[in-house]
Amino acid sequence: MAASLANEIGKFAFNLVENGHVVTCTGGIRIEKIRSGSSVRKRGQCDRFTLRIPYGGTKLNWEVLFNGHEPHLPPDIIFDDADADFEPKLEEMLSLQCWNPEDHGSLMAVIKELLEQYKKHQLELLKESSPIIQHEFESVHELSTCTIIEVFVLRNSKGIVQQINFLMKLPIDLDRLPPYLINKNLGEDSISLFVVYQGCDGNNVSPQVYLSPRVEHAFSDVSLLNYPKWKDSGESLVSYIMAVHEFFNAKIDEITTSFERRRKYVAAFLSSFGTCVLEYDVERYxxxxxxxxxxxxxxxxxxxxxxxxxxxxxxxxxxxxxxxxxxxxxxxxxxxxxxxxxxxxxxxxxxxxxxxxxxxxxxxxxxxxxxxxxxxxx
Incomplete structure (x- = not known):
């Protein structure tokens, strides 16, 4: 990726991909469509590319345009056509005002600030939806079990709201689980809850649960995870989040209790038949x-x-x-x-x-x- 970009520009892109975990709920940023602003493309002289940013259950496509002849200058950034009315307040962007071409993290700082403003922009668009959805967001925002929430409002070509996405990260503590389930799988402990409201009235709701790789591995011994189902009869998003959170906490209790009982069972048989033991499982018991x-x-x-x-x-x-x-x-x-x-x-x-x-x-x-x-x- 960075090998095709000019060296002075590639360092920003490489830092963004390797260290720029600026998206809160899903995945990381990808760089695509590396190209040159010049009509004559030379290897190692490209100065522009597209950022694919996962956000709120969708992908943002932001074009980053450097000047290959003056790579020390900050880039221009062009947003999706659907976000034509997104106008960042440049006076509030210290990363651009204090652009440092020697700092490899300068582009990452710019993207972080832009995403913060983009989140505020989406919250303004949310006000065009029904009071029901607005109330749902405000209630969820106050939950201690919901630390991060992304909102994305999808509009048609006439600017009418068609769909609203809530993407939330619910932290989960796996420390109580048996070591064999978590010690060999590093990463974060989180559950992502993706909720889609079709239309702006909030009546048609579709929730989906996603587990981070570490959490998914931790529950790999559980043959079937029957997540709580959404109740169509006016269930609130807060009550559903609490149900999901309680469901996984109960699963952790269940796995931990079973593991401890198996450990005691093995210990009792080793004590009673220990002189003739051949082997036993010291991880899962x-x-x-x-x-x-x-x-x-x-x-x-x-x-x-x-x-x-x-x-x-x-x-x-x-x-x-x-x-x-x-x-x-x-x-x-x-x-x-x-x-x-x-x-x-x-x-x-x-x-x-x-x-x-x-x-x-x-x-x-x-x-x-x-x-x-x-x-x-x-």
């Missing part, structure tokens, strides 16, 4: 294996613990070290043992020990005869 013996008969006993534990009963898997079936070690799965999610981990381990005293002889007999294993009580 999802499996553990033992080499168990009864009357000189040995077998490998593996416990698989699901993410829905303790509501979901763990599986006992017994595998013979002597016998094969279909060219594989003979094994049997047992979920018929006594179990209750209300029991503590120590009681689960104690009852498992009692159960194995009956189950292993049955498994031994089945493996020797190469017949299906029948759990005790069946």
């Amino acid at each position: 999802s499996t553990l294996s033992f080499l168990v013996e009864f009357d000189y008969f040995y077998c490998i006993w593996t416990i698989e613990i699901g993410l829905e534990f303790p509501e979901e009963q763990p599986l006992f898997i017994m595998k013979s070290v002597y016998h094969c079936f279909d060219d594989k070690p003979y094994e049997a799965i047992d979920d018929n043992y006594p179990y209750s999610p209300r029991w503590g981990a120590d009681e689960m381990a104690r009852r498992a020990r009692t159960y194995l005293a009956t189950a292993i002889p049955r498994f031994k007999a089945a493996s020797i005869k190469n017949k299906p294993y029948q759990p005790p009580g069946l």
Whole structure:
């Protein structure tokens, strides 16, 4: 990208892309359509380009025009045709008044100031919508759980409001989650809520939830996230935001509680069967294996613990070290043992020990005869 621009100009563009996280809710700025203002284009002499800025659920296209013959001068910036009435107050833009060609961050400072004014411009356009939507914005703006909000008003060629976008960032604290879910995935913890109002009356509302990569990874073990649905019968945006926020906090509680129960479960079985342990999962606490013996008969006993534990009963898997079936070690799965999610981990381990005293002889007999294993009580 910067290699095609003149060196004196490319440094501004490179700094903007690498460090210019000036857009608050989604993505970063992209640079496209690098070109020259001269009729003769030479490599490394381009002096203008297009900024693609994600904002409020749309993309702004701002043209940045430097002068290749006088690269020390600040650039001109041309906005989208749809924003023809956006007229920044140049007297309030210190970054332009104090333009420093030696500072690589000068262009980034200009774009930041322009975006701040653009946000105010969109808020002025919001006043052309219904009082309902204006009230929604004011109410959301006061929420402590909604730290950042972007507003974009889409108008037709006649200047009539057709659609209003609210893009909000809801912070979420993942520190309580198990380390394996968050330690290897850096980034921000945020939920973006994109709400579209069709027309200016605010009656047709469509919300969507987006997760930052770190948050999405943190919930990757959850098979399905059923976000709260928007209630068409006059639900307020504030109540919906609170519902989404509470939903994810509840999910964090659920994941954390399950992880802690699995950890205690594994600890209890290690304490009870520790002399014959083979291996166990030290990150998720999802499996553990033992080499168990009864009357000189040995077998490998593996416990698989699901993410829905303790509501979901763990599986006992017994595998013979002597016998094969279909060219594989003979094994049997047992979920018929006594179990209750209300029991503590120590009681689960104690009852498992009692159960194995009956189950292993049955498994031994089945493996020797190469017949299906029948759990005790069946």
